[in-house]
Amino acid sequence: MANIIQPLQHFTKFESFDLGNQLIEKALLYKANPALDKAKGAGKRIGCIFLNPSLRTRVSTQLAAMNLGMEPIVLNMDKEGWALEMQDGAVMNRGTVEHIKDAAAVLGSYFDILAIRAFPSLTNKEEDTSDFVFSQFVKYSGVPVVSLESATRHPLQSLADQITIRENWAGKKKPKVVLTWGPHIKAIPHAVANSFAEWTLGMDHDLTITHPVGYELDEQFSKGATIEYNQSKALEGADFVYVKNWSSFNDYGKIISTDASWMLTENHFENAENAKVMHCLPVRRNLELSDEILDGERSLVQQQAKNRIFAAQAAISHLLGNK
Ligand code: CP
DSSP states (O other), rough: OOOOOOOOOOOOOOOOHHHHHHHHHHHHHEEEEEEOOOOTTTOOEEEESSSSSSSSHHHHHHHHHTTOOOOEEEEEHHHSSEEEEEETTTTOOOSEEEEHHHHHHHHHOOSSSEEEOOOOOOHHHHHHTTTTHHHHHHHHSSSSSSSSSSSOOOHHHHHHHHHHHTTTOOSSSSSEEEEEOOOSOOOOOOOHHHHHHHHHHTEEEOEEEEEOOOOOOHHHHHHTTTEEEEEHHTTTTOSSEEEEOOOOTTTTTTOOOGGGGSBBBBBGGGTTOOOEEEOSSOOTTTBBHHHHHHHSSOOOOOHHHHHHHHHHHHHHHHHTTOO
């Protein structure tokens, strides 16, 4: 008998194997027939609020909503909105113009669902790890909220990644999935890596995480994975290799290595001949990941990006079903 899945109020993180599985299956149905539930969102609006840049999340979420018959409206709040005050009780006699309490409540009154992107500062660990900015929208909007990437997680990306793994795995055993750190010149958030680990472990895959010493992820996301500091050893027998940069979590937001030997080339796959390579994009070519991998047979990056539409469609559809 199928387990009963409680409908979600918000889509912000991995919840359970059963719900993950249901969302993957729904997304694959939508991929085969994008207009399957065209009437489901008729007469409803989703507000996509960006506090940070985006290509894939911005466009795929709009396409997903339109596939469900919804009207999406995008607001680039970082550029087009008033400067927001986040602190309760603040005396607003400086640069901020509108309090999050007021802005989020107004947006909640305009939309049936809100979708929010709010990156971390990478300077205030306490605020970032509590997803403070994102949580303020959830607290004050009063409507279901979809995460378009918060300080700690990127669940729509992770759902798209799990859909892609499902499409590319016909083996009987659990696939060996490796999350490898790749070099970068900028301090990058942890959200994609955290979320990928959370969803991969949650979907019961065998996960190894490899990175230079000092790049350990927050244990709440990596617990249950094998941590291997030797990248070559980690890659042995891999079925899927997910490449991502992140800054240090312990020495919060700092770059402590730019070791170019961590960038994957074909030479790295001596002991993982059939491994597929994944990356959420955008990627800095020949810094984080080589041209030969990105343009070669192993690469699943375009399939992942396409699956962003159906991941968002499955997640929004789930929330609509809840209304
Ligand atoms: N992968 C991803 O979230 O891409 P964007 O930042 O372009 O939305």
